[in-house]
Amino acid sequence: MPPEWAPQDYLWIGFPHLAEEWPGFLEAAQEQIAAFANAVADSGQDVRLLVRDGANEARARALVSETVTLERRSFGDIWLRDTGPLVVTGGTERSARRFAFNGWGGKYLMDGDQTIGAELARDARLPTLTSSMILEGGAVDGDGTGLVAVTEQCLLNSNRNPDMSRADIEAELHRMLGFDRFLWLGDGLVNDHTDGHVDNLARFVGPGRMAVPQASGSDDPNAAIYADARSRAEGFGIEVVAIPSPGLITRDGLVEPASYVNFAITTHIVVVPIFGSPHDDAGVAAISKLFPDRATIGLPAGAVLAGGGGFHCASQQMPAAFSRQWAKD
Numbered sequence: 001m002p003p004e005w006a007p008q009d010y011l012w013i014g015f016p017h018l019a020e021e022w023p024g025f026l027e028a029a030q031e032q033i034a035a036f037a038n039a040v041a042d043s044g045q046d047v048r049l050l051v052r053d054g055a056n057e058a059r060a061r062a063l064v065s066e067t068v069t070l071e072r073r074s075f076g077d078i079w080l081r082d083t084g085p086l087v088v089t090g091g092t093e094r095s096a097r098r099f100a101f102n103g104w105g106g107k108y109l110m111d112g113d114q115t116i117g118a119e120l121a122r123d124a125r126l127p128t129l130t131s132s133m134i135l136e137g138g139a140v141d142g143d144g145t146g147l148v149a150v151t152e153q154c155l156l157n158s159n160r161n162p163d164m165s166r167a168d169i170e171a172e173l174h175r176m177l178g179f180d181r182f183l184w185l186g187d188g189l190v191n192d193h194t195d196g197h198v199d200n201l202a203r204f205v206g207p208g209r210m211a212v213p214q215a216s217g218s219d220d221p222n223a224a225i226y227a228d229a230r231s232r233a234e235g236f237g238i239e240v241v242a243i244p245s246p247g248l249i250t251r252d253g254l255v256e257p258a259s260y261v262n263f264a265i266t267t268h269i270v271v272v273p274i275f276g277s278p279h280d281d282a283g284v285a286a287i288s289k290l291f292p293d294r295a296t297i298g299l300p301a302g303a304v305l306a307g308g309g310g311f312h313c314a315s316q317q318m319p320a321a322f323s324r325q326w327a328k329d
Contacts, residue, residue: 001142001177001179002088002089003142003204004264005205005206005265006144006319007320008267008317008318008320009319009320009321010045010046010047010048010317010318011040011045011047011048011317011318012048012084012120012315013033013036013037013047013048013049013050013078013314013315014033014077014079014315015030015034015050015056015060015078016029016078016304016307017051017052017056018076018077018110021308022303022306025306028302028303029304029306029307030059030060031063031303032299032300032302032303032304033049033078034049034064035299035300036264036271036311036314036315037049037068038063038064038068039269039271039297040269040271041064041065041067041068042067043266043267043268043269044267045266045268047067047069048069048071049068050071050072050078050080050116051070051071052072052073052074052075053072054072057070057072073120074115074119075112075113077108077110077113078309079138079313079314080316081136081138081199081309081312081313081315081316082101082136082137082138082139082313083101083114083116083117083136083137084120084137084316085097085098085117085118085120085121085126085128085316086098086177086316087126087319088177088178088319089319089321093321094319095128095129096117096124096126096127096128097128097129097130097177098118098121098128098129099130099131099136100133100134100135101117102134102160104136104193104194104195105157105160105195106159108308124318131175131176133161133172133176134160134161135155136197138197138198138199138200138312139151139154139155139194139197139198139199140173140177140179140198141198141199141202141204142204143204143206143207143208143209143210145181145208146178146180146181147179147182147183148173148182149185149198149202149204150173150182150184150185150198151184151185151186151187151188151201152184152187153187153195154188154194154195154196154197154198155169159195160195166184170182183232183233183236184232185229185232185233186228186229187228188200188201188225188257189201189222189225189257189259190257191254191256191257193257193308194308194309197313199312199313200257200313201213201226201229202229202233202261203261205241205290206290208237208238208239209239209241210238210240211240211241211243211261211286211287212226212229212242213226213244213245213260213261214226214242214244214245215245215247216244216245216246216247216277217247220247226245230242241286241290242286243261243286243287243290244279244282244286245260246258246259246260246274246275246277246279246283247278249275249277249305256275256305257305258273258302258305259273260274260283260286262301262309262310262311262313263287263296263311263312264312265291266294268295269294269295269296269297270294270295270296270297271297271299271311272284272287272298272311273299273301273304273310273311274300274301275301276300284298299311
């Protein structure tokens with residue numbers, strides 16, 4: 001499974017369409033996802049924005065540039081990182097990997113979420129290997145060398161694969177995605193709907209190099225979680241780069257799982273979600289230093305977060321078909 005910074009052919013993005021998932025935030029969430037799609041398309045990368053029906057297609061077309069391709073698809077949630085196909089490469093060949101999906105532990109299963117990954121893989125003419133293990137794409141983050149980061153809170157959760165041991169899970173990740181070394185982090189962010197996906201906690205930014213937030217302020221609700229992740233990663237021999245966290249972000253009195261590490265790495269740019277926090281500029285600047293070969297931009301994502309995710313969650317890349325030279329870079 002290539003790292004996200006490897007060359008990409010295009011990016012799938014889901015367009016919000018369920019008012020009940022974004023009560024009072026749907027129009028703003030649509031505008032923020034459209035801004036994300038426009039930024040990637042303007043950078044020169046193909047974008048395929050998935051829309052649910054004719055009304056949403058019209059709404060999306062009014063918000064995005066002509067360079068964004070709209071595809072009408074049957075899907076529920078927009079979190080294609082989790083429901084879309086995971087694409088692996090070997091030489092010049094690509095193939096898809098599809099795991100079982102149960103709505104993030106039975107919490108949010110919607111029509112189309114169990115089939116959209118297979119549909120996208122089929123239409124991309126990718127041979128597909130399937131697994132009965134339940135796994136979402138946002139629960140794994142690899143560095144392109146066979147190393148993957150996961151969290152115990154998610155992968156060992158009884159609502160996913162209660163009959164699988166840690167060793168069983170590692171063996172299946174090796175068979176399906178080629179990972180052979182496993183960095184087990186602990187808990188994910190407070191109130192993360194996904195039961196602690198790693199893509200909201202810590203991300204590889206190069207081979208053996210990982211960005212982990214550090215607490216911003218004494219009231220940061222994830223201070224202990226960040227410290228534990230850093231300790232585990234460093235103990236594993238990973239080079240850890242500290243970046244700011246957004247600090248305490250709340251909505252209706254509840255702590256939100258806001259994170260700058262839910263950035264999307266595309267071929268030409270890195271898109272960082274921002275939340276109106278006083279730490280936004282510092283967060284974007286810190287991430288920009290990690291990707292000197294790409295432009296890094298921050299885009300508002302508070303309304304998207306109100307539905308339970310961010311830009312990385314809402315997207316899934318199609319890696320380019322190429323040799324494994326990227327693994328040596």
